Amino acid sequence: MTLRIYNTLTRQSESFEPLTPGQVSMYVCGPTVYDNAHIGHAMSSLVFDIVRRYLEYRGYQVRHAMNYTDVDDKIIVRANDAGEEPLHLAERYIEQYAQHLRELNVLPATVYPRATEEIPAIIEMVGGLIDSGNAYAAEGDVYYRVESDDDYGKLSHRKLEDMNAGARINVDERKEHPMDFALWKAAKPGEPAWDSPWGPGRPGWHIECSAMVFRHLGEQIDIHGGGNDLIFPHHENEIAQSESLSHKPFARYWMHNGMMQLSGEKMSKSLGNLITITDFVASHEPDVLRMMILNTSYRRPLTYSDEVVEAAGRGLERLRSGLNPALPGASGAATGVLASLQAEADAAAGKFTAAMDDDFNSAAALAVLFDLVRLINQTRDAGATDAELKPAQDVLRELGGVLGLRLERAQKDADAAPFAALASSLQAEISDAAIAAALSAATSLDAAGIIAALLDARVQLRAQKQWQLSDTIRDRLAVLGVVVEDSAGGSSWRWG
């Protein structure tokens, strides 16, 4: 079986064959850091994190680069408005985005190049493009000459003439052709600038990516990714620049994720209809966003709504239920039941891979996990022990991990004080001296120890049919974040 990837360039799903067997070079366009990032940016990073994780699961060694555009017009405008140094403002937002990536459980890229750190390479490239006749300098700016590129438009599948016809571009007199784009921009007084053969200035947006790719990954890469709003002009221009110099196909597979939608429109900074990553993670687990993305095709738009978020959160909980321990008092399941579980667990990885091999069909892959969860839960209900459940749970854990999901329930290192206080206050309400004494003895333990003692006391109270008191214990533990669940063989608890 081979991995197939939908290539924007050919508009087809193709078998994935990297340039170097066993190795993959992947470049993903990161954000322009002039403001708080929103969950649309997060979506892109998550999509390619899933791609990267799956490639590694498939045995590829992945060299992954994601850039930060840390100098451009918007950054300069923002900084001027705020009275801050542009590069300082960019630095702040880079740090913030890096923190978001960690929270979202996105694996660190191999390199995080920044435009401002690539200036020499950019100047060299721009010079090379002038030498080759693909670019020209004009009053301190340098423009790429689109008519010098025979197949300009091949990625976005449009012809120069067509673009011309509908172009709403204010024609710049210095450009030979309206679609020519800036490789180098002359600096206005007060703007960040670097010396160049064309005078002080800064790089145009598109050239930085080409320079970074060439320098960090090589003239040809396997996968180039980003949001589908970058197809034109950004990626189109990257191809033009890069191939004009290298005369080789720039990227073998162009992957583009769909846009996050909110209230019927693309979420974007310019429209202002956005939810920042900060806001999202303040009220949701980061993996909920990942679940939302996994549940659909990465190429399609994802509409954000409270209902979708809710469903993703519950789905995540459901996956986690598969990792729950055996029921209290479990004594083992019938061999036939265990054999079925084993067979399903063995088959799961194959089904999972088949799904993901089909252009990262994560929704289908997720379905495999849900099926496995159901069987694990059935087996648990049939009396399986922890040891009997473990092999299937290990498969669930591993495959969930390939998708970047953290299924293990958080083991909080909780403060024991509130639990000790609870145990103490309950002593007074418990008439049975032995139970009260046991609770008293437990107050010096750690949180988990006290909780265990509370549950133990509750078991005895329930045996005495003291329902009100046992419900009180359950309710008060719930307030402290502990979920108590009773079953035929006893009680168990977990952090809720």
Added chain:
RNA sequence: GGCGACGUGGCCAAGUGGCAAGGCAAGGGUCUGCAAAACCCUGACCACGGGUUCGAAUCCCGUCGUCGCCUCCA
């Protein structure tokens, strides 16, 4: 105006020629003192209209609708 994507049960969504995965929600049930969790059961003929085919959600044509790109944008 040009290019493209999409329209599947209440919601999200996979499937792209052979009798429609999965998740969420809802209803019923098992378990249970109650609760929770888990488990079991229940629902769609795939926007609409034509056509191709032995056979279409899946291919073709048309209509309606939604969205994206064509300007900065993940």
